[in-house]
Amino acid sequence: MDHHAPTLRTSTAEMSILSGHRRDDSDHRPPFIIRPAGSPADLDAYHRLRRTTFVDDQRIFASTDHDEIDDDPRMIVLLAHSLDGGVLGGVRLAPHGDTDIGWWTGSRLVVDGAAHSAGIGPALVRAACAHAQARGVLRFDATVQERHRPMFARLGWESHGSTVVGGIAHRSMRWPLHGIQDVADATKSFLAEVLDPLRAQSGGLGPDGFRGDDGVPVPGSDIIAACDAIIPSMVERDPEWAGWCSVLVNINDLSAMGAAPSGMLDAVGAPTRSLLTRIIRGIAQASQAWGVPVLGGHTQVGVPASLAVTAFGSTSTPVRAGGASAGDAIRLTADLTGSWRPGHHGRQWDSTSTRSGPDLRTMTGLVAAMSPRAAKDVSMAGIAGTTGMMAEACGAGAELEVASIPRPAAAEMGSWLTCFPGFAMLTAEAVDRPAGLAGHPVPDGVVGAVCGSLTSEPGVRLRWPDGVTTVAVTAGVTGLGRA
Known part of the structure; x- marks a missing residue:
């Protein structure tokens, strides 16, 4: 994330996650807001700012800082806008490589020279981290100028070696996720x-060698038993799916131990007969699909939603x-x-x-x-x-x-x-x-x-x-x- 150095006049604790604005008693309005680029004009302003900084001023690139990431349709650009809509800074992030395997990089972090004291640089970094985390990214890297390493370190980034880009010392950094x-x-x-x-x-907790297993061998037999419950909120919100899953998870437990399922018991509670009927419908559909009957159990209405199933199977050689x-x-x-x-x-x-x-x-x-x-x-x-x-x-x-x-x-x-x-x-x-x-x-x-x-x-x-x-x-x- 190469960028034009901001003057850090505020501590991280004093800055909101997106604005970087110093909080004081006299002014509660943020001087800028960060949001994804929403128009070609936004992107044009961002590219002009990059050219001024990286080509004209810092001379890291000879004629253009455009690269293959700019052409990647998966790329996301976050921009800092002034209250009148002007672009004060930006940063881009994108998956690394042709296939998105959860490894993303951040780059081309830039701040307008007239806005250095507003905390825009740190705020853009934090916004990029938040966006990566929200996308479920597993690894988030950036290559930053050595002189900006302390700022990234204060924001929680880890250093992973040095390199040289355009004749300028850089540091490989990683945001811990x-x-x-x-x-x-x-x-x-x-x-x-x-x-x-x-x-x-x-x-x-089971015989020796089976502690923490998906199911458990019943002592003195080749029977494997498994038991799972479904969280009440899921039972209430999606009762047929909850009923289906109560069978699915138990069959999976038996399958993981190499056991052939033979039957189930259920324990079902619901506040209304309508909800109870829908839960049982899901159980019955799954029972039919897997060919594993519900042999009995406990059914109650007028109580908080609850669902648990115990399943039985058999194998003489359980897989631990x-x-x-x-x-x-x-x-x-x-x-x-x-x-x-x-x-x-x-x-x-x-x-x-x-x-x-x-x-x-x-x-x-x-x-x-x-x-x-x-x-x-x-x-x-x-x-x-x-x-x-x-x-x-x-x-x-x-x-x-x-x-x-x-x-x-x-x-x-x-x-x-x-x-x-x-x-x-x-x-x-x-x-x-x-x-x-x-x-x-x-x-x-x-x-x-x-x-x-x-x-x-x-x-x-x-x-x-x-x-x-x-x-x-x-x-x-x-x-x-x-x-």
Whole structure:
């Protein structure tokens, strides 16, 4: 983000996130407002400002600072406008490379020479960071002039080496993004502490080797049991979908352990008979689609909305989440058909409600067919968080190759790695014994690929095409430790 140096007369604490205006008792009006470029005239003003600064004044470029990013239709330009509409500064950001894998860069940060003291430079940087975060970006880089490094450092940017551009010393900087960590913390980090009293009983939290698993072997049998609840707000807002998902998540749990599902019990409550009927309708549709009957349960009306399902299946060789070790390859097998569920954009991907029964039942048997060393279905912790859970159960960490992760074209990488993806299974296998789907029937749209490995270092890291790794999850996701 090369830019003409502003004079920093205000502290970060004194500046609002977009205006950079000093707050005092005499004037509460911001001198500028930041918004995306909205017209060709806005862009022309921004380009003239860039030319004056980078070509005429600083001579970083010989004749023009125009480059391929300016021609990228995905590029976003944020401009600082004066109250009368004039352009006082701007910055651009865009995906790095032809395919957007969640790696973006910011560049061409420029401020009008007459507006240096207004705090526009820092405000544009913060606005770009906020925009990148809102877009689910996983890595946000910039190359800035060395003399501006202290400003970026004060704004929280990290330095990652030096370079020279146009004969001027520059610094490679990165804005730390914690979206994956935040999802993992919100959905799973409390489990160890909350569940600790259950460990006191013999067999509590499952037999040795299965702690933290998706389902649990019933002692003395080949039965696998799984149980999941749906959050009440989702039951109230989208009852048929909640009913469908209550079956889906349990079938996925059994599938991840290589178990063939045989039956379910449900516990359903609703404040009205109408809502109760819609919930049951969703359960029944899913039960029919997967061919797994609801054997009984508990149904109540006149109570707050609630929904939980317990499912049963069987296998004599259950696949553990913690059965692999450092050095093993990580594979993601996912259904890439479908779309975001209406009302849940970026959080829930629906690939199952339009599938045929035979397709759904085929997917149920994929982990058993692969017979991997370890497996886990992707839960509300998302692909990255669930990778961390599987690695934790294995007593390991994980590294994911971002560019190798199977992903629907309509899902941005940041959302895909943190959403509930419908049907997605993470498996771990010895590198010399591929556990892929070759030779097994797979419905169209179901894709599997090796996209990482288990490591000796705790947590989850993302490896990018340039060889750089960034931390997605710092340590164990649940705190339950090795299974």
